[in-house]
Amino acid sequence: MSAIRACLRPTQKLGKFELEQAYPGVSDKGWSGRQPMKTVDVQGAQIPALGFGTAGLRSDVARRMVSYALDIGYRHIDTAQSYGNEAEIGDAISVSSVPRQEIWLTTKVWRDRFRDGDLQRSVEASVRKLRTEPDLLLLHWPNSKTPLHETIGALNDVKRKGLTNHIGVSNFTVALIQQALSLTKEPLVVNQVEYHPYLSQWTVLETLRANDMAMIAYSPLAQGRVFRDMTLQSIGDGYGKNAGQVALRWLFQQDGVTAIPHSSREAHIEANLEIFDFELTGPEMARISARPGPHGRLNDSLRYGPAWDDLGTVGMARRNVTGVVRAVIRRVRRLYR
Numbered sequence: 001m002s003a004i005r006a007c008l009r010p011t012q013k014l015g016k017f018e019l020e021q022a023y024p025g026v027s028d029k030g031w032s033g034r035q036p037m038k039t040v041d042v043q044g045a046q047i048p049a050l051g052f053g054t055a056g057l058r059s060d061v062a063r064r065m066v067s068y069a070l071d072i073g074y075r076h077i078d079t080a081q082s083y084g085n086e087a088e089i090g091d092a093i094s095v096s097s098v099p100r101q102e103i104w105l106t107t108k109v110w111r112d113r114f115r116d117g118d119l120q121r122s123v124e125a126s127v128r129k130l131r132t133e134p135d136l137l138l139l140h141w142p143n144s145k146t147p148l149h150e151t152i153g154a155l156n157d158v159k160r161k162g163l164t165n166h167i168g169v170s171n172f173t174v175a176l177i178q179q180a181l182s183l184t185k186e187p188l189v190v191n192q193v194e195y196h197p198y199l200s201q202w203t204v205l206e207t208l209r210a211n212d213m214a215m216i217a218y219s220p221l222a223q224g225r226v227f228r229d230m231t232l233q234s235i236g237d238g239y240g241k242n243a244g245q246v247a248l249r250w251l252f253q254q255d256g257v258t259a260i261p262h263s264s265r266e267a268h269i270e271a272n273l274e275i276f277d278f279e280l281t282g283p284e285m286a287r288i289s290a291r292p293g294p295h296g297r298l299n300d301s302l303r304y305g306p307a308w309d310d311l312g313t314v315g316m317a318r319r320n321v322t323g324v325v326r327a328v329i330r331r332v333r334r335l336y337r
């Protein structure tokens with residue numbers, strides 16, 4: 001299953017020699033780019049263990065940040081039809097000095113294009129914008145309005161036509177993963193879900209491992225919240241690392257998990273790559289794993305979010321319901337003003 005195994009003894013920050021022995025290609029300032037990035041290997045897919053998330057990056061900023069990420073050693077770029085930046089990412093990849101075959105590129109189909117025919121046409125448009133076939137194509141969110149067998153059939157079709165190397169899903173629960181697995185003829189290699197120290201994904205992760213699928217952890221920095229976390233920072237202090245680097249390292253040390261932090265600043269993009277020269281101990285891993293509570297989920301939708309498996313949705317649902325109730329009250333008040 002995963003190629004990433006804790007192969008070092010619990011230790012403090014690693015010395016240069018120790019680092020080079022354990023992770024060839026890793027310098028004491030992050031990944032050197034001299035060797036392929038470490039990968040999570042599932043069903044013939046080799047997914048770089050740390051990637052770059054591009055949601056919210058538009059036009060020239062998207063081009064510049066993706067170019068910068070590739071220059072300093074990222075080998076995994078995450079985009080989606082709904083991010084509106086596939087063309088810019090295609091530009092950055094096409095002019096990069098990094099050979100295309102060394103880059104793992106993921107894109108996602110938005111949920112209003114899940115009918116047979118619509119999905120294929122939308123993927124053809126993505127390929128034109130990206131100017132290359134993605135390595136991985138995901139269904140971005142489940143859509144109960146379109147029969148899953150039809151969508152999975154269309155997903156199989158684009159894979160067979162060579163429009164993508166691998167296929168998978170995103171924001172799928174255990175029940176949905178099992179349903180999708182029972183319908184697909186081509187391997188589903190990934191479920192991309194929100195995962196960070198405040199949200200447990202244990203049941204989903206167990207299901208993925210049992211089916212030789214990888215988890216791609218999105219919002220791995222809890223959208224910046226980890227940087228205000230004193231527990232993570234105190235662990236990081238022992239290694240000269242910040243709280244975000246501790247959160248990313250915690251994900252990196254879990255079998256079958258890859259992470260795709262996002263940033264719009266070069267200094268942050270660089271810092272997020274500097275997680276290879278230290279190793280969290282078992283007790284530190286356990287301490288971070290014990291942090292999730294019922295309010296951890298940051299990405300949800302009352303309209304199309306599924307019935308999640310793990311803790312974390314209570315806070316989100318309450319926030320959403322309160323938001324909807326407040327909006328209705330505001331409208332009614334306006335009507336009678």
Ligand SMILES: NC(=O)c1ccc[n+]([C@@H]2O[C@H](COP(=O)([O-])OP(=O)(O)OC[C@H]3O[C@@H](n4cnc5c(N)ncnc54)[C@H](OP(=O)(O)O)[C@@H]3O)[C@@H](O)[C@H]2O)c1
Pocket residue numbers: 052053054055056078079140170171192193217218219220221222223224225227244260261262263264265267268269271272299
């Ligand atoms: N499949 C899905 O449904 C789905 C949903 C959400 C996200 N995603 C993917 O996952 C990616 C990452 O998730 P995300 O963007 O939600 O959240 P994230 O990566 O957890 O956090 C991004 C936030 O953290 C800040 N940050 C990053 N590095 C930092 C550093 N070293 N120091 C201080 N602040 C730092 C960024 O600010 P700065 O820009 O100022 O650095 C930004 O505000 C997305 O870009 C997207 O590709 C997928």
